[in-house]
Amino acid sequence: MSSFTKLFFLFFFVLSLSSLHSLTLPSDVAALQAFKSTVKPATILSYSCLGSWNFTSDPCASPRITHFMCGVNCDTSITPFRVIQITLDPAGYSGTLSPMISKISTLVVLDLSDNNFFGNIPSLLSSLPNLQTLTLRSNSFSGSIPPSIGNLKSLVSLDLSHNSLSGYLPDSIVSLSNLRRIDLSYNKLTGSIPKLPLNLLELAIKANNLSGSLSKLTFDGAGQLEVIELSENSFSGTLQGWFFLLPSLQQVNLANNSLRFIEIWKPANGKSDLVAVDMGFNKIEGNLPVNFASYPVLSSLSLRYNRLRGSIPAELGKSERLKRLFLDGNFLNGSPPKGLFSSKGGVSGSLGDNCLRNCPVSSDLCLKLQKPTSICRQAYGGKPTS
């Protein structure tokens, strides 16, 4: 055959693959086309994944040499082929998310992170029965989280962080019985946290405008919760004793809120996995709770920049696990427990900017100066700061 004839046959071969006998379910192809069509063409660079989405060929056909080079994955073990994953590159795409994506009923992963998608999160997304990972992190989505999200029964990981989402978190999230991780940090969410799904491991809603007190109803039954990251919100009131007894809890960050009181209960049977607690930059009053010393693996504790008074309990100085202790910026008085300065302890952190006496200058914990006597005297109603 002449090379011209070869080319001629190749042309018809490709044509037959792409249009005559389409490999991928036509409605999946149509949905991908609709998805691409709501992205502004000017933001689709030729070398990007979406730039290679050329619908003259089949999205699931392999090898992928010039077309559909990335951004989409298929299940090719079934006929017709089905789309199971859309993971875009961070190429600066801007546009809206087409609700037509909900037609791809086999979709398992949708990841559009680090782009400039804007507009609402379409509520039709909730009709994706197999979706396990929804990642829209670092885009410009706005409006509220659609209540229909509770229908995503297969969802394992939800990351909508770094967008401009507002309004309340829908009550329906409790129905997400497979959900392990939720990250809604850096949005503009308001109100309180509704009841959490029971199998959740990690809750992150840092840097929003959530308010009110942390309610037992929210955390009831969340027995697997290991990480709670709720810093930089407007939580207020009392953090009640049940909170640190959540059975799987390891890390808690509630820094930069407006909490006023904390109740610390001793762990039942002395058992707790709690490793790190940050409640710095709140408005916590009262004494430093001695029961923190009963948490057997607690190694990092920050209560810096609150309004704590009284002395540092000697029990805290006896904990062998404690490695980091930040209590600076309070009104703590008396002498700090000697145990904090023993060579074997090796505790780092700060006890400065308090009303302590005899904080050994040889210790890094005491590098930052204590408050002036006049301020301490005033804080303790004119009585001596002993």
Ligand SMILES: *[C@@H]1O[C@H](CO)[C@@H](O)[C@H](O)[C@H]1NC(C)=O
């Ligand atoms: C799509 O592919 C066809 C055939 O390979 C080509 O002729 C066409 O120019 C491509 N379209 C775009 C927008 O790149």
Ligand SMILES: *[C@@H]1O[C@H](CO)[C@@H](O)[C@H](O)[C@H]1NC(C)=O
């Ligand atoms: C946060 O919410 C409170 C009311 O709960 C409001 O007064 C405040 O302005 C909000 N802050 C921001 C940054 O939106």
Ligand SMILES: *[C@@H]1O[C@H](CO)[C@@H](O)[C@H](O)[C@H]1NC(C)=O
């Ligand atoms: C809390 O706010 C302080 C002061 O603005 C800041 O230095 C610190 O990094 C914040 N911590 C967290 C966990 O948000």
